Amino acid sequence: MTPLVELSGVGRDYLVGGSLVRALVSVDLAIEAGQFVAIVGPSGSGKSTLMNVLGCLDRPTRGSYRLAGVDVSSKDADERALIRNRLLGFIFQGFNLMPRTSALENTELPLVYRGVGKAERRRRALSALARVGLEARVHHTPSELSGGQQQRVAIARALVTDPPLLLADEPTGNLDSVTTYEVLALLQALVREAGRTVILVTHEPDVAACADRVVTVRDGNVVSDVRPTAPEDAQALLLRARLRAEQVGSS
Amino acid sequence: MTALSVALRALLAARVRALLTILGILIGTSAVVVVVALGTGARARISAEIANIGSAAIFVFPDTGMRGGARSGSAELTDQDAAAIRVDASAVSGVTVWNTLRARVHSNFDSYRTSVMGIDQEYFAVRGFSMAEGRTFSDSEVRAKAKVVVIGSTVKKELFGPEPAVGQWLRIGRHTYRVIGLLSEKGRTPFEDQDDRVLMPIGAWRSRISPASGQRVQLIMASAKTSAHTTRAEEQIRLILRERHRLGADLPDDFVVRSQEGFRRAQNAILDMVTGLLGAVALVALFIGGVGVMNIMLVSVAERTREVGIRMSIGARETDILLQFLVEALLLTTSGGVLGIGLSAIVSRALQNGLGWSLRLDGGAILVAISTSILVGLVFGILPARRAARLDPVEALRQG
Numbered sequence: 001m002t003p004l005v006e007l008s009g010v011g012r013d014y015l016v017g018g019s020l021v022r023a024l025v026s027v028d029l030a031i032e033a034g035q036f037v038a039i040v041g042p043s044g045s046g047k048s049t050l051m052n053v054l055g056c057l058d059r060p061t062r063g064s065y066r067l068a069g070v071d072v073s074s075k076d077a078d079e080r081a082l083i084r085n086r087l088l089g090f091i092f093q094g095f096n097l098m099p100r101t102s103a104l105e106n107t108e109l110p111l112v113y114r115g116v117g118k119a120e121r122r123r124r125a126l127s128a129l130a131r132v133g134l135e136a137r138v139h140h141t142p143s144e145l146s147g148g149q150q151q152r153v154a155i156a157r158a159l160v161t162d163p164p165l166l167l168a169d170e171p172t173g174n175l176d177s178v179t180t181y182e183v184l185a186l187l188q189a190l191v192r193e194a195g196r197t198v199i200l201v202t203h204e205p206d207v208a209a210c211a212d213r214v215v216t217v218r219d220g221n222v223v224s225d226v227r228p229t230a231p232e233d234a235q236a237l238l239l240r241a242r243l244r245a246e247q248v249g250s251s
Numbered sequence: 252m253t254a255l256s257v258a259l260r261a262l263l264a265a266r267v268r269a270l271l272t273i274l275g276i277l278i279g280t281s282a283v284v285v286v287v288a289l290g291t292g293a294r295a296r297i298s299a300e301i302a303n304i305g306s307a308a309i310f311v312f313p314d315t316g317m318r319g320g321a322r323s324g325s326a327e328l329t330d331q332d333a334a335a336i337r338v339d340a341s342a343v344s345g346v347t348v349w350n351t352l353r354a355r356v357h358s359n360f361d362s363y364r365t366s367v368m369g370i371d372q373e374y375f376a377v378r379g380f381s382m383a384e385g386r387t388f389s390d391s392e393v394r395a396k397a398k399v400v401v402i403g404s405t406v407k408k409e410l411f412g413p414e415p416a417v418g419q420w421l422r423i424g425r426h427t428y429r430v431i432g433l434l435s436e437k438g439r440t441p442f443e444d445q446d447d448r449v450l451m452p453i454g455a456w457r458s459r460i461s462p463a464s465g466q467r468v469q470l471i472m473a474s475a476k477t478s479a480h481t482t483r484a485e486e487q488i489r490l491i492l493r494e495r496h497r498l499g500a501d502l503p504d505d506f507v508v509r510s511q512e513g514f515r516r517a518q519n520a521i522l523d524m525v526t527g528l529l530g531a532v533a534l535v536a537l538f539i540g541g542v543g544v545m546n547i548m549l550v551s552v553a554e555r556t557r558e559v560g561i562r563m564s565i566g567a568r569e570t571d572i573l574l575q576f577l578v579e580a581l582l583l584t585t586s587g588g589v590l591g592i593g594l595s596a597i598v599s600r601a602l603q604n605g606l607g608w609s610l611r612l613d614g615g616a617i618l619v620a621i622s623t624s625i626l627v628g629l630v631f632g633i634l635p636a637r638r639a640a641r642l643d644p645v646e647a648l649r650q651g
Contacts, residue, residue, distance in 0.1 A: 085566020243507040
């Protein structure tokens with residue numbers, strides 16, 4: 001079976017102030033469909049660059065990147081936009097929702113660029129929002145939602161096109177521990193039940209502990225790639241965190 | 252549709268800024284529209300005035316100007332000149348002559364100073380006058396130099412008010428005349444009120460109004476067969492008169508020939524210059540408005556760099572982003588254009604009522620407003636929109 005993601009010898013260089021910075025040196029990485037992969041590493045390790053390459057936002061300087069069997073490293077800007085729309089869903093640390101725009105319209109947006117009709121857009125957006133538990137908040141704008149709710153809208157937006165690969169860049173970086181586990185439980189469930197693939201960048205060990213596989217990046221290279229025998233169950237951690245919060249609240 | 256609602260939302264989020272930008276376009280487009288309306292209005296007025304006199308009309312009058320420091324005393328036109336033109340100028344269909352003197356005219360009710368004109372029988376046909384009431388002069392009245400007059404409606408109003416004028420009596424100098432006809436109203440030309448006149452046969456005029464005038468005529472008016480014959484008719488008249496006045500090849504004309512065609516050309520030349528000048532100023536205003544649009548769109552793109560990054564990350568192509576910002580610019584300029592039509596309607600009315608200018612705000616002017624505002628939106632919106640579309644998604648997402 002061909003892996004969903006296949007990087008071989010991928011490197012990315014930048015010119016910063018006249019000197020060459022090798023953000024990625026040479027990365028070989030294969031990710032099968034249905035995995036929950038965490039990419040960890042200190043800041044400056046190259047994990048964000050790796051994420052941008054994986055997300056077809058950036059092109060590698062060298063090496064090849066095959067996504068769902070297609071070589072995407074050679075595609076032009078419009079083709080990469082199409083790939084982002086069809087094959088990828090993004091979840092960002094800062095949520096990145098459109099301001100002054102309802103949760104429903106935010107969720108519909110990827111379908112707008114796909115050219116889906118209004119009624120069909122609405123139906124699919126409502127179902128994606130229901131999947132993340134926000135059916136009661138569809139007409140709220142981001143400023144009327146909590147951080148956790150905003151991130152769930154962002155997840156609904158990533159899910160609405162039903163892409164095989166979700167990319168989450170520090171998705172819990174701005175969230176407290178209860179909402180962190182809410183989001184992680186949601187991502188874990190999406191992998192378990194629907195066979196989706198999630199690649200998550202984080203520098204928090206607690207978050208990485210929930211993944212099926214942890215890839216560590218340092219100085220532009222993959223330095224370790226481990227598959228924990230028993231990943232943490234985010235749902236259980238969520239219940240524990242809620243309980244602790246209640247105890248703190250009542251005492 | 253979606254691009255439109257996104258653009259609308261973006262503009263509403265920065266209302267004051269959008270309104271100020273629209274104001275710039277509004278002023279620019281209404282300036283252009285007013286100039287266009289001014290041009291069409293003035294052209295229509297000139298055409299109407301010329302049609303009133305007759306587009307084929309040619310006027311000949313003696314050149315009484317100074318020449319070489321000495322007055323050319325012999326310069327005069329006579330009945331015989333008119334007769335020669337009538338017989339020999341093939342491009343001319345009709346000739347009439349008339350003399351005019353300003354004089355005070357008395358009725359039983361009032362007195363009034365007007366033009367008392369001595370005319371020949373062809374006057375009515377060549378000048379295009381018709382009768383509202385009564386009749387023109389009969390041949391026997393012309394021969395007998397009878398004391399009968401035909402008056403214009405302005406004179407009738409001044410002297411008789413609402414009373415019927417035909418059959419009434421008028422006194423001019425020592426003589427009393429019977430009113431036998433009233434001219435149909437003809438309106439004003441740039442030079443005169445065509446209804447402000449008292450007409451009598453030229454023979455009667457010469458013996459009673461101005462006994463010293465002899466066979467002289469102040470003006471010969473000829474009408475060319477069609478307005479296309481005007482130039483040829485002018486040339487024929489000039490040759491006939493030069494021969495009759497025995498002017499050698501080295502002597503200049505002692506008369507002046509003026510045609511309505513020439514008048515139209517002169518008027519249109521002035522008009523073209525004025526509208527050209529005003530148009531240039533209006534375009535400068537529009538250009539400044541367009542620069543305002545470009546400026547504000549650049550600000551908008553800079554402010555929304557992150558938004559562009561997000562849109563790109565979820566699958567917006569360069570053309571989607573380009574279109575989004577272009578639609579926003581077009582929304583600014585076309586709303587300026589539509590409001591500009593309103594403003595130019597107000598300005599046109601003010602100019603018309605206040606200064607008596609004739610402006611015509613027609614479909615053409617509205618088309619000009621809409622098309623210029625769309626053009627300005629495209630020209631000044633494309634650069635900011637391209638800047639947004641060419642953003643690197645990684646860089647754009649890092650912003651803000």
